[in-house]
Amino acid sequence: MKTIKQTADVVVAGGGTAGHIAAIQAVRAGVSVSLIEASSMLGGTMTDGGVFMPNHWHSPTQPVVQGIGWELFNHSKQIEGLRVKSMKERYGVDTPGYYSNINVPIYASVAEQAAVEAGVEIHYHEFIGEIVQEGNFWIITSYARGIKRITKCREVIDCSGDADVTRALGLTVDKSPKRQPGTLEYRIEGIDMQQVWEGEVQKIYEKAMEEGELEKGDWAYFGIYPFQWYLQMGGHNSTHIYSCDTSDADGQTKANIEGRARMLRMYQFVRTKIPGAERAVLKTMYNRALSREGYRVVGEHIVTESEFMTAQPYEDAVCNAFNYIDMHNEDNGCDEIFHDSMELLPTVPFRSLIPKGSNRITVAGRILSADRTSLAGIRAQCTCMAMGQAVGAAAALAVRRGTYSRDINVEDIIALTKEHGAVEPNRARKKEYA
Ligand SMILES: Cc1cc2nc3c(=O)[nH]c(=O)nc-3n(C[C@H](O)[C@H](O)[C@H](O)COP(=O)(O)OP(=O)(O)OC[C@H]3O[C@@H](n4cnc5c(N)ncnc54)[C@H](O)[C@@H]3O)c2cc1C
Structure with a gap:
C-alpha cells in the first residue's frame, strides 16, 4: 500500500448532498480543499442513491435556498435543454414547496466539473478512517485501494451522512433506537x-x-x-x-x-x-440502500420540533430550512406534519452545525444537531446544500483569518454565501406551538 502525505487547508468528509457544495464554497473563497468521497461521484443520496428530487428551492411565496446548489441545478437543466421555470410561473401545490427533479448523470457530472474547475482536489473511492489533533492541525488518515493518505489540515467538515468524523473524534452523537426506514431506489x-x-x-x-x-x-x-x-x-x-x-x-x-x-x-x-x-x-x-436517519451530532444547539414548527428566529441562522416534517414509519408508511402557514420559514442555526465542545470542525447534512422529528423536515436536500455552503464559508474564513470556524461571525458567513448566490436566512418570525 502506498502512503501519501499531503496538506490542505480544509478537508471535506463526504462529497454528498451537503459535502460537494461545502467543498466548492470553501475553495471559491480562496483556500485549498481536499474532498474525500467513499463512492464514485458527487451528490451522494441525490445522485449515487437515486433520490433525484431536491426540495425546496422556493416556497410558494419566496426563494428559500439558492446559492451554489441552485447554480449547479440550473447549469444541469441548461445542458438538458430545459428552462427552469421561475417561482411565479409554477402552479401552487397543496404541500408546501415545489419538487424539482435532477437528471442524475448530468447533475453528477456538472457538479464534478464545477468542483474540479474551482480547484477542489477530489479523492473518490476513499473513506476517512482516523483523525487526530496535532496542535492547531488535524491529521486525517483515509484509505482507498492501494492508498493510505495522511492529510494535515486546519479545518474539517463532516458531511458523511453518518457523522463518521465526529464519531472518530469521540465527540457526542445521538442515534435513536427507533429510526425511519431506509430505501433502495x-x-x-x-x-x-x-x-x-x-x-x-x-x-x-x-x-x-x-x-x-x-x-x-x-x-x-x-x-x-x-x-x-x-x-x-x-x-x-x-x-x-x-x-x-x-x-x-x-x-x-x-x-x-x-x-x-x-x-x-x-x-x-x-x-x-x-x-x-x-x-x-x-x-x-441505484448503487446502495439509503438511510433517512442515522447518527445525529449533538451540537452547541439542538433544533427541536417546536422550534422548527414555529420557525423560531435564531440570531445565528445561516440558511433556511423550508419543508414539512416527513416522518417515514413502519405503521402506515409515512406521517406528514405541515406548518400552520406556508409563510412560516424555519432556519438552521450555526450552533447546530458545531459539535458540542469542539473547535475547527463543522458538520452539514442529515447529521446536524436536531431532534429526530425536526430532522425529518430539515434533512431535505436543498437545506442540506445550503448548510454545506454555510459551513464551507465558515471553514474558509477561519483558515483565512487564522482562527476557528466556530468563532466566525454569522454575518460574515451570510455575506460570503450571498456573494455566491445564497438567499439570506429568515430571522424574523416566531409563533407558539402547542
Ligand atoms: C429514500 C430517501 C428519500 C428521500 N427523499 C427526498 C426528497 O424527495 N427530497 C429531498 O429533498 N430530500 C429527500 N430525502 C432526504 C435527503 O435526500 C437526505 O437527507 C440528504 O440527501 C442527505 O444529505 P447528506 O449530505 O447528509 O448525505 P449524503 O448525500 O448521503 O452524503 C454523504 C456522503 O458521504 C460519503 N461518506 C460516508 N462516509 C464517508 C467516509 N467515512 N469517508 C468519505 N466519504 C464518506 C457517502 O458516500 C456520501 O456520498 C430522502 C432521503 C432518503 C434516504
Whole structure:
C-alpha cells in the first residue's frame, strides 16, 4: 500500500448532498480543499442513491435556498435543454414547496466539473478512517485501494451522512433506537397504466400480501396510498427497509441485500400478476440502500420540533430550512406534519452545525444537531446544500483569518454565501406551538 502525505487547508468528509457544495464554497473563497468521497461521484443520496428530487428551492411565496446548489441545478437543466421555470410561473401545490427533479448523470457530472474547475482536489473511492489533533492541525488518515493518505489540515467538515468524523473524534452523537426506514431506489418501466384499474390492482396486491408472496414494506405507503401509486412510480422511492442502518459497512451490506431482495420480489410480482405489466422491465437500480436517519451530532444547539414548527428566529441562522416534517414509519408508511402557514420559514442555526465542545470542525447534512422529528423536515436536500455552503464559508474564513470556524461571525458567513448566490436566512418570525 502506498502512503501519501499531503496538506490542505480544509478537508471535506463526504462529497454528498451537503459535502460537494461545502467543498466548492470553501475553495471559491480562496483556500485549498481536499474532498474525500467513499463512492464514485458527487451528490451522494441525490445522485449515487437515486433520490433525484431536491426540495425546496422556493416556497410558494419566496426563494428559500439558492446559492451554489441552485447554480449547479440550473447549469444541469441548461445542458438538458430545459428552462427552469421561475417561482411565479409554477402552479401552487397543496404541500408546501415545489419538487424539482435532477437528471442524475448530468447533475453528477456538472457538479464534478464545477468542483474540479474551482480547484477542489477530489479523492473518490476513499473513506476517512482516523483523525487526530496535532496542535492547531488535524491529521486525517483515509484509505482507498492501494492508498493510505495522511492529510494535515486546519479545518474539517463532516458531511458523511453518518457523522463518521465526529464519531472518530469521540465527540457526542445521538442515534435513536427507533429510526425511519431506509430505501433502495430502483425503477420498473413499461407498465401500461391504461390497463391498470385501481380497485383491481389493490385486490391483487392485498391477496399477495395475505398469501405471503409479498412482505410488508415491499410497498411502503400501504396505509396512506393505494397500490396503484407504486405502479405509477415504477417502484421508485416506494419501498421501505425497516432495519436500515448504513453507519458501517456491515449495516450497509445488509441493507443492500434486503433492498435488492425486495426489489426482485416486487418486480416478479408486478410482471406476472399485474394486468398491463407483462412487458415491464426492471430498468434502473441505484448503487446502495439509503438511510433517512442515522447518527445525529449533538451540537452547541439542538433544533427541536417546536422550534422548527414555529420557525423560531435564531440570531445565528445561516440558511433556511423550508419543508414539512416527513416522518417515514413502519405503521402506515409515512406521517406528514405541515406548518400552520406556508409563510412560516424555519432556519438552521450555526450552533447546530458545531459539535458540542469542539473547535475547527463543522458538520452539514442529515447529521446536524436536531431532534429526530425536526430532522425529518430539515434533512431535505436543498437545506442540506445550503448548510454545506454555510459551513464551507465558515471553514474558509477561519483558515483565512487564522482562527476557528466556530468563532466566525454569522454575518460574515451570510455575506460570503450571498456573494455566491445564497438567499439570506429568515430571522424574523416566531409563533407558539402547542
Ligand atoms: C429514500 C430517501 C428519500 C428521500 N427523499 C427526498 C426528497 O424527495 N427530497 C429531498 O429533498 N430530500 C429527500 N430525502 C432526504 C435527503 O435526500 C437526505 O437527507 C440528504 O440527501 C442527505 O444529505 P447528506 O449530505 O447528509 O448525505 P449524503 O448525500 O448521503 O452524503 C454523504 C456522503 O458521504 C460519503 N461518506 C460516508 N462516509 C464517508 C467516509 N467515512 N469517508 C468519505 N466519504 C464518506 C457517502 O458516500 C456520501 O456520498 C430522502 C432521503 C432518503 C434516504
